[in-house]
């Protein structure tokens with residue numbers, strides 16, 4: 402039996418009724434409830450919206466997570482549901498199901514710089530005098546490195562103890578200062594978050610990264626210049642992962658409290 406999406410067709414991007422407009426969505430908390438799957442209602446609404454404008458998602462997680470949240474409910478590839486798919490803020494990207502150039506932390510800083518960074522971090526942690534250490538002090542992800550002085554294998558209780566200790570002693574703050582002195586010239590951002598770790602990633606590799614793909618695409622044969630870029634997100638406050646793209650002058654930002662909010666606003670804006 403064919404699912405709805407298999408039989409669904411859309412006008413080519415250049416023939417959408419509102420041609421120079423794209424609507425981009427954060428995933429978690431915007432299209433889906435936090436960490437859960439998208440509802441049939443919002444998936445249907447997106448397919449209706451796609452008849453009128455180009456649509457895309459831009460999520461911080463990797464593609465398998467977005468497949469699980471957005472594609473699996475309809476048993477189709479998530480890349481068939483959106484004109485543009487931006488996983489990991491666009492480091493992994495697709496247009497009409499076809500991959501666009503990808504990027505990674507190592508591609509950006511180079512193997513030698515990466516090796517120096519890891520060497521420095523492991524030496525620093527080896528010499529660090531803190532009450533306990535566990536394992537996995539450096540976790541390499543495609544777009545960033547996550548560093549934890551206690552180690553990511555710490556139990557929940559150990560994490561809480563470290564967080565208290567760190568509040569008093571500023572272990573992470575001091576480590577980040579040393580790293581900034583040594584590696585700041587590589588254009589890296591150091592971001593302390595959660596209980597036990599901090600992230601290191603190239604400056605500007607937030608959700609605004611995906612806008613590069615749209616700009617590149619506009620220059621190509623048959624590419625479209627999107628003069629209106631709507632963005633819907635739930636973490637649009639300073640420090641939230643939607644903040645930069647929400648505030649970016651290239652986008653029109655919409656702050657929502659959850660999928661119901663997104664649905665309501667889309668229906669009003671696009672007469673769906």
Ligand SMILES: [Mg+2]
Pocket residue numbers: 427428429430431634635636
């Ligand atoms: Mg979100």
